[in-house]
Amino acid sequence: METEPIDQMIQYAIAALFEGEGGWRTVPHQMVQRWPDVEGLELCFALVAAANAIEENFNMDSPASLRVIQAYRLAALISADLYGMVATGKFGSKAGDLLKYWQEYDPYFLVQS
Numbered sequence: 001m002e003t004e005p006i007d008q009m010i011q012y013a014i015a016a017l018f019e020g021e022g023g024w025r026t027v028p029h030q031m032v033q034r035w036p037d038v039e040g041l042e043l044c045f046a047l048v049a050a051a052n053a054i055e056e057n058f059n060m061d062s063p064a065s066l067r068v069i070q071a072y073r074l075a076a077l078i079s080a081d082l083y084g085m086v087a088t089g090k091f092g093s094k095a096g097d098l099l100k101y102w103q104e105y106d107p108y109f110l111v112q113s
Contacts (some may be wrong), residue, residue: 005038009046015102017067024070028078028109036077036096040082043095049076081106 002013009031017028040087051071058064078098085091087103102110 005035005041006019009035009038009042010049010053010095013050013071014067015105017054017071018064023111023112024074025109027113028074029102032095032099036094036099038095039041039076040085040093040098043098044075044079045083046051047071052076065082079109 012031012034012075013027016030017024028043031046035041035042048071054064054071060068081098081101082093084105085093085097088101088105090104090110091097091101098109102108
């Protein structure tokens with residue numbers, strides 16, 4: 001049975017947050033590259049759902065709680081970028097459009113993994 005893209009994104013976000021190679025700032029860039037055609041808000045939803053799944057499965061006194069904070073922070077930062085995209089009127093609403101926005105306005109997530 002094939003999983004839906006949103007489920008794949010949530011699973012990927014959880015794994016990427018725990019792998020930590022390249023730091024948590026690489027996660028949005030990696031997700032945009034994997035799923036450029038999804039709506040940008042789906043990235044936010046996937047990160048919030050990943051944070052929720054981690055919260056439900058780990059004691060919040062464990063090191064995993066840092067992943068929860070990171071996931072919520074990433075979702076918030078991406079949502080701010082999505083607002084910036086709308087405010088400029090120059091970009092669409094797809095995840096791939098975030099890459100263009102980052103290249104032109106905000107390179108924060110364009111770190112090397």
